Amino acid sequence: xxxxxxxxxxxxxxxxxxxxxxxxxxxxxxxxxxxxxxxxxxxxxxxxxxxxxxxxxxxxxxxxxxxxxxxxxxxxxxxxxxxxxxxxxxxxxxxxxxxxxxxxxxxxxxxxxxxxxxxxxxxxxxxxxxxxxxxxxxxxxxxxxxxxxxxxxxxxxxxxxxxxxxxxxxxxxxxxxxxxxxxxxxxxxxxxxxxxxxxxxxxxxxxxxxxxxxxxxxxxxxxxxxxxxxxxxxxxxxxxxxxxxxxxxxxxxxxxxxxxxxxxxxxxxxxxxxxxxxxxxxxxxxxxxxxxxxxxxxxxxxxxxxxxxxxxxxxxxxxxxxxxxxxxxxxxxxxxxxxxxxxxxxxxxxxxxxxxxxxxxxxx
Numbered sequence: 001x002x003x004x005x006x007x008x009x010x011x012x013x014x015x016x017x018x019x020x021x022x023x024x025x026x027x028x029x030x031x032x033x034x035x036x037x038x039x040x041x042x043x044x045x046x047x048x049x050x051x052x053x054x055x056x057x058x059x060x061x062x063x064x065x066x067x068x069x070x071x072x073x074x075x076x077x078x079x080x081x082x083x084x085x086x087x088x089x090x091x092x093x094x095x096x097x098x099x100x101x102x103x104x105x106x107x108x109x110x111x112x113x114x115x116x117x118x119x120x121x122x123x124x125x126x127x128x129x130x131x132x133x134x135x136x137x138x139x140x141x142x143x144x145x146x147x148x149x150x151x152x153x154x155x156x157x158x159x160x161x162x163x164x165x166x167x168x169x170x171x172x173x174x175x176x177x178x179x180x181x182x183x184x185x186x187x188x189x190x191x192x193x194x195x196x197x198x199x200x201x202x203x204x205x206x207x208x209x210x211x212x213x214x215x216x217x218x219x220x221x222x223x224x225x226x227x228x229x230x231x232x233x234x235x236x237x238x239x240x241x242x243x244x245x246x247x248x249x250x251x252x253x254x255x256x257x258x259x260x261x262x263x264x265x266x267x268x269x270x271x272x273x274x275x276x277x278x279x280x281x282x283x284x285x286x287x288x289x290x291x292x293x294x295x296x297x298x299x300x301x302x303x304x305x306x307x308x309x310x311x312x313x314x315x316x317x318x319x320x321x322x323x324x325x326x327x328x329x330x331x332x333x334x335x336x337x338x339x340x341x342x343x344x345x346x347x348x349x350x351x352x353x354x355x356x357x358x359x360x361x362x363x364x
Contacts, residue, residue: 064121064157066112071104071125079103082111085120089147090274105223106144110161112152122148124158126165131215136177139169140215143182146189159196163292166283178283179212181219183237183276187251187264190279194260196290199282202235204263208280216278234267235278 074082083099086092094102103109103125112122125144130137146158162180169178180197184190194200201208201216208216217232224230229238255261268277281287 063115064112064152065115066110066122066157066161068126068161069109069111071106071109074103074109081120082109082123085123086145086147089149102145106142112148112157114152121152122146122157124161126161128165128169131218136211138177138179138215139173140219141165141169141178141180142219143180146182163288167288170283170285170288179215180281180283181215182279183223184264184268184279185274185276186271187255187261190264190277191258191260193279193281197281197287198284198290199287201280201282202263202267202277204259212280212282216280220278236268236270236275237278238270238273238275 079100080096082103083096086099106125106127108126110124110126111120112124113119114121124146127142127144129140129142131140132138143162148158166178166180169176182189182193184193194203201212213232216235220230220232220235220237224237225239230236231238251261251265256265264277265271268275271277
């Protein structure tokens with residue numbers, strides 16, 4: 001009797017699991033089809049109503065939409081678009097073939113577009129590797145080129161992307177240490193790294209451990225060209241073929257009061273020439289919460305008084321900004337704005353001039 005009861009129990013359990021698996025797949029397929037149909041309707045809505053679907057006066061930082069693509073899937077047209085965008089952000093002697101080789105050396109490309117007009121406004125390279133140092137296995141997430149238009153910098157999107165990849169690694173491999181490694185061409189990327197994560201090296205207030213030092217040096221030597229000089233003491237790569245434009249992430253005397261910014265300029269005095277500093281962060285489980293909170297705060301607009309003031313000025317300017325284009329020869333920006341009477345007013349200047357422009361009270 002006991003054996004019969006046991007076999008009957010096993011039979012019903014197997015039958016239950018089989019039916020659950022069979023009908024579960026059917027249900028998931030139905031849900032997938034419903035979501036696909038809803039997505040099609042949303043696409044048709046955006047095509048039909050265009051700019052009405054997304055407000056143009058929303059902060060630029062919240063208008064970005066990102067998607068991840070394998071670098072090997074990019075065709076010549078897409079690669080050319082990324083190359084043109086990169087040359088718009090930096091002054092460089094890099095050829096198209098060199099740029100394509102650099103992109104293909106990373107597994108993923110994160111492409112960021114404006115939700116209003118679909119224009120390319122940012123990009124980032126991402127890769128993942130497994131390293132073994134001293135018998136210890138670890139996951140190394142490497143971030144390569146990260147370009148964003150000035151007015152789109154500082155938003156929560158990049159935090160969401162980093163948060164997703166780190167969270168996925170910790171959930172699937174909870175016992176494996178995770179490290180995040182980036183190349184900092186400007187103080188902004190270094191400062192964001194320091195403010196978001198806890199264990200960041202190099203830093204002015206702590207010495208870098210030997211394990212993290214070896215990871216940085218190995219990564220730097222793997223991306224260094226034969227004609228480039230790398231300093232293993234300062235973690236700076238003297239790369240002079242690419243320089244940020246003058247209006248991208250300039251350092252003022254006020255910003256030098258920040259000890260992190262001061263440390264960056266002292267370690268990397270040639271940042272204007274295109275020198276980059278390698279930075280690594282040891283990710284702890286507590287950092288997941290910090291990244292998530294930081295992204296939420298940025299999405300909701302919780303910032304310092306200085307940041308709030310600059311956002312108010314930028315939003316007041318955004319209401320009058322209708323179109324912008326760039327002359328590829330002399331890098332002069334041409335802006336078309338509407339004055340209080342509805343007339344078109346043309347402005348010329350660099351991005352620094354335009355970003356510093358604040359409409360008068362009478363024109364609001």
